[in-house]
Amino acid sequence: MNSGKSLKEFQEKLTTSRRIVALVGAGLSVSSGLPTFRGSQGLWKNFNMIDLATPDAFYIDPGLVWQFYSWRRYNALQARPNKGHVALAKLSELDGIEYITISQNVDGLQRRAGHNKDNLYEIHGSIFELRCTSFMCNFVAKDNFKHPLTPALQGTEQEYDVKSRKRSLHEEDASISPQFKPIKELSEEELPQCPVCKDGSLLRPGVVWFGEPLPLGPIDQVDNFIEDEDVDLVLVIGTSGTVYPANSYVDRIRAKGGSVAVFNTDIDQEILDGKVSKTWGFKGDAAVLLPLTLKPLIGEL
Numbered sequence: 001m002n003s004g005k006s007l008k009e010f011q012e013k014l015t016t017s018r019r020i021v022a023l024v025g026a027g028l029s030v031s032s033g034l035p036t037f038r039g040s041q042g043l044w045k046n047f048n049m050i051d052l053a054t055p056d057a058f059y060i061d062p063g064l065v066w067q068f069y070s071w072r073r074y075n076a077l078q079a080r081p082n083k084g085h086v087a088l089a090k091l092s093e094l095d096g097i098e099y100i101t102i103s104q105n106v107d108g109l110q111r112r113a114g115h116n117k118d119n120l121y122e123i124h125g126s127i128f129e130l131r132c133t134s135f136m137c138n139f140v141a142k143d144n145f146k147h148p149l150t151p152a153l154q155g156t157e158q159e160y161d162v163k164s165r166k167r168s169l170h171e172e173d174a175s176i177s178p179q180f181k182p183i184k185e186l187s188e189e190e191l192p193q194c195p196v197c198k199d200g201s202l203l204r205p206g207v208v209w210f211g212e213p214l215p216l217g218p219i220d221q222v223d224n225f226i227e228d229e230d231v232d233l234v235l236v237i238g239t240s241g242t243v244y245p246a247n248s249y250v251d252r253i254r255a256k257g258g259s260v261a262v263f264n265t266d267i268d269q270e271i272l273d274g275k276v277s278k279t280w281g282f283k284g285d286a287a288v289l290l291p292l293t294l295k296p297l298i299g300e301l
C-alpha cells in the first residue's frame with residue numbers, strides 16, 4: 001500500500017471524479033486462485049500462451065487448444081469472485097458517476113461478482129462463449145458453463161486444483177502457473193461440434209486470440225466513452241499492460257488530462273515514490289486494495 005498521504009489524495013480525486021474507467025487484467029483474479037499470464041510470457045512452463053491462444057494453434061492442433069481451454073473453463077468454474085471483483089461491481093451500480101470496467105479477462109468472474117452488464121466490456125471475450133468455426137454458420141452459445149464439453153475433454157481438470165493454488169497464493173510462485181501437459185491426442189470428432197451445422201463443424205472458445213481483431217461493438221463503446229468526454233480517473237488493476245490495444249487506453253486517458261491509479265503487486269518505484277504526475281501506485285493484492293481504497297465511494301464490503 002502507498003503512503004497515507006497519497007491514499008488521502010487519491011480518495012479526494014476518487015470522490016470528486018465524475019467519469020471513471022477501470023482497466024482490469026489477470027492479476028485481479030489471482031486472489032480467486034487463477035494464474036496470470038505473467039506479462040504474456042506464458043501461462044505455464046512448457047507452453048507459451050501465445051502458442052495456444054492463436055488461430056494457427058487451433059488450426060494445427062484443435063485437440064491441444066481445446067484441452068487448454070477446457071482446463072481454464074474448469075478452473076474458472078471452481079474459482080469464486082473475490083472482493084476486488086465485488087468492489088468494481090459496487091462501483092458499476094453507483095449513481096452520480098459515469099463508470100465502465102474494461103476487462104481483459106475471459107474468466108467470467110467480474111460478471112459473477114454482480115457487475116452491471118451495461119458498463120462491463122469483456123474486450124477479449126469469454127471462455128464460456130462458444131462459436132462455430134464455419135464461415136457459413138453464425139452459431140454462438142453464450143454462458144455455456146458445461147464441463148466437460150465432451151466426454152473426451154474429461155480429465156483436463158486433474159492438471160490443476162484451484163483450492164491447492166489458493167494455499168500458495170501468497171508464495172512467490174502463486175501466479176506462476178502449473179505444468180500444463182496435454183493429456184491425450186483428440187480427434188476432431190471428440191471435440192465440441194456445432195449443433196446447427198450439418199457437416200459437423202468444430203466449435204471454438206468465444207475469446208479473441210492473438211492476431212484477431214477485438215469485437216467491434218464493445219470497442220466502439222469503449223472508444224466513445226473515452227473520447228466523448230474527458231475521463232477524470234483510470235484504475236489500472238492487475239495488468240502488465242503488455243497487450244494491445246487494451247494497453248493503449250491508459251495513455252489515451254492520461255493524454256487527455258486524466259489521473260491514473262495503479263493496483264499491482266509489481267509497480268515502478270518512481271510511481272510509488274510519487275514522482276509520476278497525477279499517478280498513484282498501490283502495491284499489493286488488488287483483491288485487498290480495491291475494497292480499502294474505494295471505500296469512500298462503495299462503503300464497507
Ligand code: BV8
Nearest residue numbers: 025026027036037038039040104211238239240243244286
Ligand atoms: C489485435 C484471450 C489487430 C485469449 C487475450 C507482436 C507480434 C504479434 C502480435 C503483436 C505484436 N505486438 C503487438 C501485437 C498485437 C497483439 C499483442 O498485444 N501481443 C502481445 C503479446 C505483444 N494483440 C493482438 O493480437 C490483439 N489483436 O491487435 O488485432 C487486428 C486488427 C484487424 C484485423 C486483424 C487483427 C488481440 C489481443 C487479445 C489476445 N487475447 N486473451 C485467452 O485468454 O486465452 S490476451 C491475454 O493476455 C489476456 O486476456 C490478457 O489480456 C493478456 C495478459 O495480460 P494481463 O491481463 O495484463 O496479464 P499478465 O499476466 O500479463 O499480467 C498480470 C499482472 O498482474 C502483472 O502485472 C502482475 O504483476 C499483476 N499481479 C499479479 N498478482 C496480482 C497482480 N496485481 C494485483 N493483485 C495481484 N494479486
